[in-house]
Amino acid sequence: MPITSPAFGCWVLRTPGSAYVVHLGGEDVPLTAHWGAPVDDDTALALARVPLGPGRGWESPLDGHEEYPSDRGLRFATPALALRFPDGQRTVRWRFVSASADGEHLRLVFAELTRAVRLVLHHRVAGDVVERWAELAAGEPVEVLRADSAAWCPPRREDYRLSSVHGRWAAEWQLRREPLGDGVVRLGSRRTTTSPMHNPWFALDDGTATETAGEVWSAALAWSGTWHIDVERQPAGRVVAAVGAGASFTLAAGEAHTTPVSAGLWTGDGFGSASRMWHRYLRERVMPSGAELRPVxxxxxxxxxxxxxxxxxxxxxxxxxxxxxxxxxxxxxxxxxxxxxxxxxxxxxxxxxxxxxxxxxxxxxxxxxxxxxxxxxxxxxxxxxxxxxxxxxxxxxxxxxxxxxxxxxxxxxxxxxxxxxxxxxxxxxxxxxxxxxxxxxxxxxxxxxxxxxxxxxxxxxxxxxxxxxxxxxxxxxxxxxxxxxxxxxxxxxxxxxxxxxxxxxxxxxxxxxxxxxxxxxxxxxxxxxxxxxxxxxxxxxxxxxxxxxxxxxxxxxxxxxxxxxxxxxxxxxxxxxxxxxxxxxxxxVVQHGELHRLRSAARSTAPALAYALDDEVAVFQWLDGHRYGEPYVPPRLPFLPASTTWEDADTGARCTSAFLATHGLDAGMFRNHDSALTHLRRVP
Known part of the structure; x- marks a missing residue:
């Protein structure tokens, strides 16, 4: 089942390859107990019961665990929610009201202790990802200074590395991976749109993940206006990423507000796996005509x-x-x-x-x-x-x-x-x-x-x-x-x-x-x-x-x-x-296949990638900035099923998957700006 509840106040959301465990902690606040590899209900419950720790002076045990932190009370992390009432009060404290799970959709309902404000936190399993958003309903006037979609809390690791894309006009999508320092890194846009300078996506790993191996936590925001992602490495060593649309507004009595969706995923198989999961999600769950072939x-x-x-x-x-x-x-x-x-x-x-x-x-x-x-x-x-x-x-x-x-x-x-x-x-x-x-x-x-x-x-x-x-x-x-x-x-x-x-x-x-x-x-x-x-x-x-x-x-x-x-x-x-x-x-194959980045353009003068769909593979190779006419190393194709044979659809040449995984696919390139496209079909 996509959602189970092994005990009161604990819920497990399962994708095909991961588990996300949320539970109620002290003060009735929802906490992330686990975001990672699949776990059974007993393990999920055990993870939920792990003590947060006493918290040192100047620190809060909630920070880095809380799913939707406000900006008051015993918490110091970047808030996901900040409210101000007409009398100046900004403190909010939630009382858990109810939970309901409808198929793939979990709703957690909270009421403010002294004010007529209700909060519903939504979690939904959507293929490989967990979608999250929040809904505020005001029974009295309230100024909403900040209302994010989610605060994502990956588990504690010895170190962290942040991946994002940055750029400017004509130089968009420059991938950056760098160690995450202490404090807050803000990604965002105040340019009406998502902007060429940053995109509302990030990935975190412990600094050792590669294209094909290692844990990666990643999240994105489905919003085309002003936005922010605040990734905070806290003094106690944990990380929390608050993701949301960057606007303040006022709710009159009887009005409600629903935030955009933020989607997140985990994989244990590196950055390439994370990209393939995102691609499936967007094609199959988001894009209105994702099953079509786009024309030339x-x-x-x-x-x-x-x-x-x-x-x-x-x-x-x-x-x-x-x-x-x-x-x-x-x-x-x-x-x-x-x-x-x-x-x-x-x-x-x-x-x-x-x-x-x-x-x-x-x-x-x-x-x-x-x-x-x-x-x-x-x-x-x-x-x-x-x-x-x-x-x-x-x-x-x-x-x-x-x-x-x-x-x-x-x-x-x-x-x-x-x-x-x-x-x-x-x-x-x-x-x-x-x-x-x-x-x-x-x-x-x-x-x-x-x-x-x-x-x-x-x-x-x-x-x-x-x-x-x-x-x-x-x-x-x-x-x-x-x-x-x-x-x-x-x-x-x-x-x-x-x-x-x-x-x-x-x-x-x-x-x-x-x-x-x-x-x-x-x-x-x-x-x-x-x-x-x-x-x-x-x-x-x-x-x-x-x-x-x-x-x-x-x-x-x-x-x-x-x-x-x-x-x-x-x-x-x-x-x-x-x-x-x-x-x-x-x-x-290109438009619906799974992407395998074989060599990065950022790190190699011989970048290569492949798309694989069913029994077909399209392999692209380029020499870009290649010097001295040196022989290039053919890219290897380790993702092909074992003990299979593949035929070049244009030349008829055949190779085994073992050969392609060890020697690679040699396209005979040596001059700068040579390139090749090879269409492989699996031999029955």
Whole structure:
């Protein structure tokens, strides 16, 4: 059973490979007794009965054990909950009321001793992970200064190491693993979205875990607005990680608040196992179309930029279809007075000079070519030079009496206003209803900088965005959405519950992308990761990488083409058609298979990875920064089932699993920027 209760006040949540034990401790507070390897009920109960210790002066025995610590009483850890009542009281103390377990879902209900406030802590088994969130109900007015989703308490170890991803625009997803020092490490974002700088995910280990071995505790937050993760190493040596959305707000009597979901998992088999568990969870439990295969797309941005019109889009569509692309996406510049980034955002009707009879002829021709049609939008933004802004200047975020700040010549619409959210849904609904559109690239190119006096603006914006997307998906169930925010600025399990893929970075340089995609894959599956092949030299780095190398990097995700096809030589077009056809033969393995990172791009000039699904494996190898023409070491494939034989689907060559696990898969590479893709099939 997913949830058992071996005794009053003790509950065991079981995933296929782990156990999570929560119990009531002193003062009726819920404590984490165990988060790790599977245990039976008797062992779980014994773990729950282990004394916390007396606590030394200046310390609390609750710290590092408590599932949802408040900021008052005998506790000094970073609080998950902080309340303030109108009379100034901030102390809260909970009385346990009841517990209920419904299938995979445990609810623990508490009431405040002297105030009319109730707290429900939720735990739910969801595949390999445990989902947690909290619900507050106010019977009297209360100011909520902080209400996190969960405080995660891994067991005590001799040491700890923290893994996270950091970066900036065009350098997102840089994986960092470093010893966890004393005190608090804060990860987070105040940029309206999850941001390119950090992502709401972390992993902890004792400093000895590898890709294939060792205990790893990991958690993430399903929220696309302001957020924080406070990882605290306490004086007594324990660690607690408080995870939540970073907004304060006030509840009136009769109102309630539910936090976003935070999901956590444990594995004893290293970082690779943790990633595979996250990928399964996101594909099977979170993403709305996780079982589908994503099409090969072509995007027109890097070919035409703001110079697009019906004629050049038709010409690009002809070329993209000839290569085997399945989805044609027209990017920025199709609407209003949008001939540069100075004007037009907010006026979402086709530019009459560029599309004299609307989008219909282009959509029809794309369909005739055997492709679906997709379109770029940036619905949350407005240019001051637009009809929308001239009609509704009060719709943007602004602080009365203060100068406003523009970025990219644009302002952000206040989605927290119901009339703004209704307008956004209205024109998007009309656009999708009036055209055969299969795909929407939803972009956001700047954060909010002048939100005004409402402290809950970020939560209101994110909630309104979710509501619009949910309604659009319901009304247009065949349309698929991509989340983009100047690249990877809005990627998290919350947005992935409403979109079908994400754009990890505006940086399409294949060498840089090896590092970006490695960090992205710590949490997110290849099924969600759009990856383009673009022109050489790359617009950002100037690198001139071989087309084969660029394709092999992009084929490790959801393949897209973003170059100016009119400039590609006949040989390049022929090679592109061959690579696209090859990708279609292996994309089910890439998009739904289990990822095995064979060699890290951060530590090797010969990175390699594999995806395995049933009786097929796709192995990618690259030489990147390789010097002196030294022979490279073939990557080994130790994950293949023992005593099996595998055949190269392209050459017919056969090898045993023992050979591939010991010698490795030799692709004959030696020059810098050589690359290879090998498709293996198990021989019956």
């Amino acid at each position: 797309l072509y995007n027109s941005w890097e070919a035409t930029g703001f110079r697009l019109d019906e004629a050049n889009q038709l010409a690009l569509a002809e070329r993209a279809a000839a290569l085997g692309c399945e989805l044609f996406v027209m990017d920025d510049g199709w609407f209003g007075a949008r001939v540069s980034d100075h004007a037009g955002l907010g006026d979402w009707t086709p530019n009459p000079d560029r599309f004299p009879t609307g989008l219909g002829p282009l959509v029809a021709r794309v369909t005739e070519l055997g492709m679906r049609f997709g379109i770029w939008v940036e619905p949350e933004m407005v240019n001051p030079d637009s009809d929308l802004y001239r009609a509704h200047p009060d719709w943007v975020y602004a602080t009365p009496g203060y100068p406003r700040h523009e970025l990219r010549n644009q302002l952000v619409l206040n989605l927290g206003r119901p009339e703004v959210a209704a307008w956004l849904h209205g024109w998007m609904d009309a656009l999708l209803a009036g055209h055969d559109i299969a795909f929407v690239k939803w972009d956001m190119n700047r954060p909010v900088t002048d939100p005004g006096p409402d402290p809950s603006w970020s939560a209101a914006h994110t909630s309104a965005l979710y509501a619009v997307l949910d309604r659009l998906r319901s009304d247009h169930p065949t349309v698929r959405f991509e989340s983009c925010a100047s690249g990877g600025g809005r990627v998290d399990p919350g947005i992935l519950a409403r979109t079908d893929q994400v754009w990890p970075s505006d940086n399409t340089d294949a060498s840089d992308r090896l590092h970006i995609q490695e960090g992205f894959g710590q949490l997110y599956p290849a099924r969600a990761m759009t990856a383009w092949v673009t022109d050489a030299p790359n617009f950002l780095t100037g690198n001139r990488l071989p087309l084969r190398f660029r394709f092999h990097v992009a084929m490790a995700g959801v393949l897209g083409i973003g170059g100016d096809l009119a400039r590609w030589t006949p040989d390049e077009q022929a090679e592109a058609a061959t690579r696209i056809a090859q990708y279609k033969r292996i994309r089910h």
